[in-house]
Amino acid sequence: MAIYFDSIVFGPVRSRRLGSSLGVNLLPLKGKVCSFDCIYCECGWNSEGRQDTRIPSLEQVQEALERGLRECHRNNAPIDSITFSGNGEPTLHPDFPEIIDYTVALRDELFPEAVISVLSNATMLGRPGVKEALRKVENPILKLDGVDMDYVKVLDRPQNPDYNIEEVISHLKWFEGDFILQTMFLRGVVDGVEIDSMRSDLLEGWQKMALELHPREVMLYTLDRKPPLSTLEKVSVEEMERAAEPLKKAGIKIRISG
Numbered sequence: 001m002a003i004y005f006d007s008i009v010f011g012p013v014r015s016r017r018l019g020s021s022l023g024v025n026l027l028p029l030k031g032k033v034c035s036f037d038c039i040y041c042e043c044g045w046n047s048e049g050r051q052d053t054r055i056p057s058l059e060q061v062q063e064a065l066e067r068g069l070r071e072c073h074r075n076n077a078p079i080d081s082i083t084f085s086g087n088g089e090p091t092l093h094p095d096f097p098e099i100i101d102y103t104v105a106l107r108d109e110l111f112p113e114a115v116i117s118v119l120s121n122a123t124m125l126g127r128p129g130v131k132e133a134l135r136k137v138e139n140p141i142l143k144l145d146g147v148d149m150d151y152v153k154v155l156d157r158p159q160n161p162d163y164n165i166e167e168v169i170s171h172l173k174w175f176e177g178d179f180i181l182q183t184m185f186l187r188g189v190v191d192g193v194e195i196d197s198m199r200s201d202l203l204e205g206w207q208k209m210a211l212e213l214h215p216r217e218v219m220l221y222t223l224d225r226k227p228p229l230s231t232l233e234k235v236s237v238e239e240m241e242r243a244a245e246p247l248k249k250a251g252i253k254i255r256i257s258g
C-alpha cells in the first residue's frame, strides 16, 4: 500500500542526510507521477498512484511555500534544507525553473543559512531550464543507479522507451562535478530473475562512471522502508564502503546510509 505526501509543503522533518528539512512536493497529493517506476520506490508503483494526477499550479506552489516558510520563521523553527522530493519526480513540474527562482528568493529573505536540495532521477535534464535551475540550488542530488541498461531497466523501470544512460551522463558532465550523485544498491529477485548491485561488472561500470564524472559527493543508500517488491534485500554498509573505496581514494566525499 503506497503512502503519499498529502500536501505541497510538509515538515520540517528530521533527515539523517539533510538535518531539519522542509519538504516540497510538486506532484499530486494523492497519487504518484514519475518518469521512473523503481522497484524500491517508497511511493509504490506508478500504476497504484494514478487516482490523482493533478499537479499543483505555479501559484499554488508559491502560496504553499510562502505560507510554510513564513510559519516556520514566525515559530523560530530551524530549517537546514528546503528539500524537493515528494510523490514522484520534481523536475517533471512544467514550472520547475520558476519555482526554484521563487524558492531561492524566499530562502534568501527568511532562512539565508538554509540550503535548497532537489532529489531528482536526472531523466529531465534535457528539458529547457532544468539543468540551469538545478545549478542554482546548493544540493542537486541526482540519481544514477548504474550504467548497464538491462540492469537499470529492471531496477528503475524508465517510462520513456528512449531513455538513454549515455545521454544522462553527458548532461551530468555539464555540471562539471558540482552535484551530488545518488545511487541505490540492493539485491533480490525481480520477476524470477536475480539482480545484485554488487555484481562485479555492474559495480566496475558504476565506479568508472562516478570517477569520470567526479561529483563533489556520492550518496550511497540501500533499502530503508518496505519497498513495493518484497523479494528485495538490503546490501550491507561494508559492501557499500568497499564499492566506494576507489572514489574515496580519488578525493570524492562519500556518504553512506545503511
Ligand code: SF4
Pocket: 034, 035, 036, 037, 038, 040, 041, 042, 043, 087, 088, 089, 121
Ligand atoms: S525516481 Fe524516485 S519517485 Fe521515481 S520511482 Fe524512483 S524512487 Fe520513486
